[in-house]
Amino acid sequence: MSATTELRSLRSGRRPAAKQQNKAAFFFLLPWFLGLFVITLGPMIASLYLSFTDYNLLQPPEFAGLDNYSRILDDARLHQSLQVTFVYVLVSVPLQLALALALAVLLDRGIRGLAVYRSVFYLPSLLGSSVAIAVLWRTVFGTEGLFNEVLGLVGIGGRGWISEPETALSTLIVLNVWTFGAPMVIFLAGLRQIPASYEEAAAVDGAGRWRRFWSVTMPLLTPIIFFNLVLQIIHAFQAFTQAFVVSGGKGGPADSTLFYSLYLYQRGFGNFDMGYASALAWLLLLLVGTFTAVNFWAAKYWVFYDD
Template sequence: MSALGDLRRIKGSTRGSPQKRDNRTALAFLLPWFAGLGLITIGPIVASLVLGFTDYNLIQPPKFNGVDNFTRMLSDERLHQALGVTFTYVMVSVPLQLACALALAMLLDRGLRGLAFYRSAFYLPSLLGSSVAIAVLWRQIFGAEGLVNQLLALVGIEGRGWISDPSTALSTLIVLNVWTFGAPMIIFLAGLRQIPIMYYEAAAVDGASKWIMFWRVTLPLLSPIIFFNLVLQIIHAFQSFTQAFVVSGGSGGPSDSTLFYTLYLYHRGFNSFDMGYASALAWLLLMIIAALTAVNFWAAKYWVFYDD
């Protein structure tokens, strides 16, 4: 029995040694990623949390001031304006963007010729929409002598400076965000391809119209994809910065009508050198996004259908 036990221990050790070597090799390859996670992600996050409780101007050493930065937010009128602009932007542009994405996904799902071309063409704006070049182009399109006013002039309508008018400046950025529907459209298209055709056949046998099929079959079975896109696009919209910075010339104007939260945070940190307050603003944004995400997950149980 002792010899048999020794043989088993030898076999176990020979099997374990290669596994340990594989683990060490995997850990060696993962170390750069863990180092980047700690130095580039976790480190700055922790540092911003600490700076949020200090008075720091980037030149002098930070001075601890308790919760003064957070109580200061209650009387900051420009912050309140930035919150209003950002929430309006998110609550209007995200539903419109998802509606356009779903409509085009259903159109492409009908088996059009050249589907790969259309799919790539519609996805392209998602790659370019947050770039500086597109923001500059958008500023030219909606300028006083831009393409929009030139088209309106052809039908006898006098245009306006869409970007220079506080009542329409934010709308141009909403249109830009809606235009970047490519990424959610691709996800919707993949979800539509996963819906079994038998559900539509059964609905057709029962005499359901196309509209009834959409509300009773497509939307319930696509609800997990809608929920996924909704959460991602809300987070992405709250983080928008480049469009407002370029279109408004970095000011958030006119009359702070395009003053996104991230743009105001940038102003406080790098224009006013109030990095302690900017760090507190960053954590407020994190808490807002986390709270909205939590609300979405809570509400999902009432409208998201999982076909188990």
Template sequence: MDSVTGVPKKRSAGTAAGFLGRLWKRNAIAYLFLLPWFIGLFALTIGPMLSSFYYSLTKFDVIAPPQFIGFENYRTMLTADPRFLTSLKVTFIYVFLSVPLKLVFALLVAVLMNKGLRGLGFYRTMYYLPTLLGGSVAIAVLWRKIFGGSGVVNQFLLVFGIEAPDWIANPDYALYSIVALSVWQFGSSMIIFLAGLKQIPQDFYEAAQVDGASRMRRFWHITLPLLTPVIFFNLVIQLIGSFQAFTQSFIISGGQGGPMDSTLFYTLYLYMKGFAFYEMGYASAMAWALLVIIGLFTAVLFATSRLWVHYGDGGQ
């Protein structure tokens, strides 16, 4: 800074270059190790995202060059495409049913496994296995056979004289069979819940037991409040994953979202628009709309978490 005028002096180009040179010398090794990550970030994430946003503003059929049409794709989605609204409805029903059921079931199993069962590692592996396999094509095909008209479920019910419908072919039940498949994949949430339960001090339970608190009261007033950070984490992860569900609907519905669009997930309709109808610009617009939807739901969860998530330091 100039001692007379008080105006900051400009750093010379040579000084700036020398500073950058010293900075590079000190951190060159770190930058080299980070280089693959930076290449992946720009080449595989930021670059495709920017391209996708540009294509969402165009009419692009992959074959002909894209034609810029502004926000016409977004207007069409909201005002002139009933299947888009149907896919949103189906996806919302799937998310709002599968996520709570999966978390409740995972927490229940985690609480039971936290009782010090013999062979805990074996049970933990068995319960986690569906999560590893559940998203595969083979399991979706198997699920279609199990809930088909002559599948295992209907054969079992027939033993008791119950004639059940074809769960996959009936539009009233097809979506719920996919929800059941999602709930069956509760293993990852269960493992995280189990890890959270292990961190709760046993002194709290012993003190509550001395005061005469029942098991249910200990669960509601000790376990759940101390487990809310883990519940919040699982809720965010499962919510994002459920909005992106694709394989189950694609395989079980034969790639058409049937019967009568009852399993037309948002991602499946996006795939159909982009790779079946070659409306890549419209599909890109749908992808960005999905990003906004997931972002809004995630933001709401974070905004409301201070009302019900309790951390160990007493903060929220």
């Protein structure tokens, strides 16, 4: 048998095995494809269609063109929800990341019981978006809550932190800052990847602790900061449970906690205006996409990669 014939026989024997492997791979990927088309792409396409219709969940949708999108320009409560959401994102995310980074730097010094501290600090990230914590937050910052009792011990008069428009949003910002565990763990992993030789070389050159942190650690940590920044901005735009529970689903007082996602819920499932709610959902997607694109564009000016 010639070498060419043997090569052909080997190839023909491999083809059935390769086909079997492809079938097995497709079989294991099938649940993911079903989730992609049934749970993600399907509802997205349906909501895009409904955004051009007048649909109240009880009757068949009727095509309305761009009416839902034109209503966005004159919706005063929508504009209020955008203002509340922007303040929430622009204030809570930087504070949360700053606290997470500070604690990550502290834990990176090799203190005893690191695993215990890491687990305890990560716990708020698991519980922060739950209904139970939102109910607890409403109790703590209520007129007769624990926070006012602590202030009373030092002679400071309390107030209804949840029930007053001037402070209601601040309590939700504090709640989001409190859920610093997830970015903290990511920061800690990033700090562990920075070679110690860099800081040792800077120390030999006479750089102090703060100088080493700002000139060596921070530049090498900027990819991790960028990653956490993008994730937390997206997460903050989607905030819903906290405002819904604290305000009783109304976004009060005086719409001071009316998050965008909460207003979207009110229009879709409170007023049965699902067509307009679908348009609001696509506007939210546009807003989040714009913020993400701006972050990626600005990253080239401040994110440092060692290559």
